[in-house]
Amino acid sequence: MNPSLIHELDLTISRIIEAPRSAVWNAWTDPASFEQWWVPAPAKCRVLEMDLRPGGAFTTQISEDGGEFARHINGCFLAVDHLERIVFTNSLVGGWRPAENPFMSAIITLADHPQGTEYVAHVMHKNNADRNMHEEMGFADGWGTVIAQLAALVER
Amino acid sequence: MNPSLIHELDLTISRIIEAPRSAVWNAWTDPASFEQWWVPAPAKCRVLEMDLRPGGAFTTQISEDGGEFARHINGCFLAVDHLERIVFTNSLVGGWRPAENPFMSAIITLADHPQGTEYVAHVMHKNNADRNMHEEMGFADGWGTVIAQLAALVER
Incomplete structure (x- = not known):
């Protein structure tokens, strides 16, 4: 994992995943696969809606302890470019x-790399306070952990 | 003007414009034309950015009295379907x-009609309070006035 900032309002994390882009894309876009890596284990993820087109709903829940599931993401896809890019916002x-609790937009990009796929998650906030709050909430650990889980899933 | 509600969170206004869809589309997408109808006269509109693609900036200013221009829309286009649909949000x-002052998303649709073009502006809010505030701010008069101005411009 290699977090780096490219804008005072943004947070970015990237990782080389040793698998072809199609495998990474499939792990993102198949709800059953997505649920296996999107939240840090042992928390569980449940995908309620993953309508992969501009304007499509993106709704997930999380169970921290394997019990009751609570709201996690209630968002919307903004751009879906096959094998290349997924943009969503909450x-x-x-x-x-418009959403009740707006906070971030994320641009996920997949690019070919000699060792497989370069996966980049670029997360945008409306102001520096939100960006810093997200960093303090553990952005690097959280997103880093789940990208590692994604890698572990597709590098099998 | 024919305002009608189609959702408890939404406001909608429509009008038959006696001009071809291409003329209405051009009046929307050419900034110099857009400035002539987007705000109720005698207020003036200035287009700072009109980047008509998903993710493109949409920034306008308004001068109520012909003097200083103030912020009006600071938004983003979400979908741009040639001659058919424009979706934007603030x-x-x-x-x-993410924006500092989120409030609404709007879907503008153009459809063929025996007398010309059916123009529909469908405006979505996050909750009933925002919707009602927008109605009380004068949605029907405001959007109705500017659609009439759009019609007057293209029906010439």
Whole structure:
């Protein structure tokens, strides 16, 4: 994992995953695979909606202890470019409606790399306070952990 | 003007414009034309950014009295379907970044009609309070006035 900042409002994390782009793409876009890596174990993820098109709903839940599931992401996909890019936000919900708890937009990019795939998650905030809060909430550990889980899943 | 509600969180206004869709589309997408109808006269509109693609910035200013220009829209286009549909929000700014003052998303649709073009503006809010505030701020008069101005411009 190699977090680096490229904007005072943003947080970025990247990792070389030793698997082809198609494998990484499939792990992202198949809900059953996505649930296996999107939250740090032993927490569990449940995908309620993953409508992969601009304006499509993206809704997930999390169970911290294997018990009750609580709201995690309630967002909207903004761009879906096959094998290349997924953009989503929690500032909108499905159908592009404004969200109750807007906070971030994320651009996920996949690029060919000599060792496999370069996976980059670039997360945008509205101001420096939100960015810093996200960093203090453990952005690097959290997103780093789940990218490692994604890598472990597809590098098998 | 024919405002009608189609969702408890939404506001909608539509009008038959006696001009071809291409003329209405051009009045929307050419900044010099757009400035002539987007705010109720005698207020003036200035387009700072109109980057008509998903993620593109949409930034306008308004001068109520012909003097100093103030912020009006600071938003982002979400979908741009030639001659058919424009979707934008002020919950995001250019590049899909979360916005400081999220409030609404709008879907503008153009459809063929025996008398010309059916123009529909469908505006979505995050909750009923925002929707009602927008209605009380004068949604029907405001959006109705500017659609009438758009019609007057293209029906010439």
